[in-house]
Amino acid sequence: xxxxxxxxxxxxxxxxxxxxxxxxxxxxxxxxxxxxxxxxxxxxxxxxxxxxxxxxxxxxxxxxxxxxxxxxxxxxxxxxxxxxxxxxxxxxxxxxxxxxxxxxxxxxxxxxxxxxxxxxxxxxxxxxxxxxxxxxxxxxxxxxxxxxxxxxxxxxxxxxxxxxxxxxxxxxxxxxxxxxxxxxxxxxxxxxxxxxxxxxxxxxxxxxxxxxxxxxxxxxxxxxxxxxxxxxxxxxxxxxxxxxxxxxxxxxxxxxxxxxxxxxxxxxxxxxxxxxxxxxxxxxxxxxxxxxxxxxxxxxxxxxxxxxxxxxxxxxxxxxxxxxxxxxxxxxxxxxxxxxxxxxxxxxx
Numbered sequence: 001x002x003x004x005x006x007x008x009x010x011x012x013x014x015x016x017x018x019x020x021x022x023x024x025x026x027x028x029x030x031x032x033x034x035x036x037x038x039x040x041x042x043x044x045x046x047x048x049x050x051x052x053x054x055x056x057x058x059x060x061x062x063x064x065x066x067x068x069x070x071x072x073x074x075x076x077x078x079x080x081x082x083x084x085x086x087x088x089x090x091x092x093x094x095x096x097x098x099x100x101x102x103x104x105x106x107x108x109x110x111x112x113x114x115x116x117x118x119x120x121x122x123x124x125x126x127x128x129x130x131x132x133x134x135x136x137x138x139x140x141x142x143x144x145x146x147x148x149x150x151x152x153x154x155x156x157x158x159x160x161x162x163x164x165x166x167x168x169x170x171x172x173x174x175x176x177x178x179x180x181x182x183x184x185x186x187x188x189x190x191x192x193x194x195x196x197x198x199x200x201x202x203x204x205x206x207x208x209x210x211x212x213x214x215x216x217x218x219x220x221x222x223x224x225x226x227x228x229x230x231x232x233x234x235x236x237x238x239x240x241x242x243x244x245x246x247x248x249x250x251x252x253x254x255x256x257x258x259x260x261x262x263x264x265x266x267x268x269x270x271x272x273x274x275x276x277x278x279x280x281x282x283x284x285x286x287x288x289x290x291x292x293x294x295x296x297x298x299x300x301x302x303x304x305x306x307x308x309x310x311x312x313x314x315x316x317x318x319x320x321x322x323x324x325x326x327x328x329x330x331x332x333x334x335x336x337x338x339x340x341x342x343x344x345x346x347x348x349x
Contacts, residue, residue, distance in 0.1 A: 096346035177212035178203035
């Protein structure tokens with residue numbers, strides 16, 4: 001009987017505090033600490049310092065752009081700055097935003113422990129300037145839902161302009177496709193972008209998906225330089241039209257271009273499978289979407305056009321929470337690589 005009342009008391013207390021499940025690394029269900037490992041060196045005779053990110057030791061939820069060379073600068077305080085670009089924090093539940101100063105630590109070999117570095121820092125700021133390309137299917141198979149696609153695309157543009165840093169540049173390009181491909185080069189004039197989208201005409205029941213994505217990549221690569229590049233592709237059908245050239249008959253050309261893009265273009269793909277079961281090629285859309293830290297793909301299959309609004313909102317949050325990290329330290333030379341650890345407190349967006 002005593003055991004019964006003890007168990008009952010536990011259940012009551014559990015209900016009182018909601019018994020939130022806390023996963024490894026979490027402070028509570030919505031705040032999580034990610035850890036970034038790196039090495040720093042500035043050997044005698046070297047022209048510039050080097051910071052190397054250890055992706056194997058770092059939290060797998062940290063997504064970092066594929067920077068091969070990080071150029072150092074000397075700031076007004078005669079300190080070294082090394083920028084780490086296109087950084088995002090996300091797991092299977094969503095995207096996180098940084099909510100506190102990042103704790104910088106250095107490994108002390110004498111004590112064999114990590115110690116807080118109070119004089120060298122890892123600063124953060126949201127990616128300032130963005131290029132976003134919308135690749136939109138307007139084929140006749142969508143019927144009246146074309147109007148919804150246009151509406152949600154316009155809402156997405158408005159979302160991307162909210163809470164931007166003063167002076168931040170957001171430029172949009174658009175590709176509308178069916179059996180033809182129409183494009184608008186990247187521009188900051190959002191009224192022009194929205195007008196172009198609204199003027200896209202529902203066309204033949206054919207889908208030049210790969211050719212349209214190729215045009216989207218071209219828009220990104222020829223756009224004025226920004227800090228981050230994103231392409232969002234929506235379709236309700238399979239690639240079934242490619243004109244005289246067979247180079248667009250398979251996703252291979254687009255897959256290769258995405259993997260080698262000079263802009264480090266991040267690709268989202270959205271397939272509407274509700275009009276007809278199996279109407280989209282989910283395997284192709286997965287291949288043509290960028291990878292996520294979780295190991296999955298930035299590809300989504302939806303069953304209703306109405307779901308597109310939620311997906312656009314989710315993508316907008318994801319893009320808005322991309323950061324630039326800057327390692328700021330003194331100019332002293334270091335011959336032996338120094339292990340660094342950064343603890344980053346984030347909250348689910």
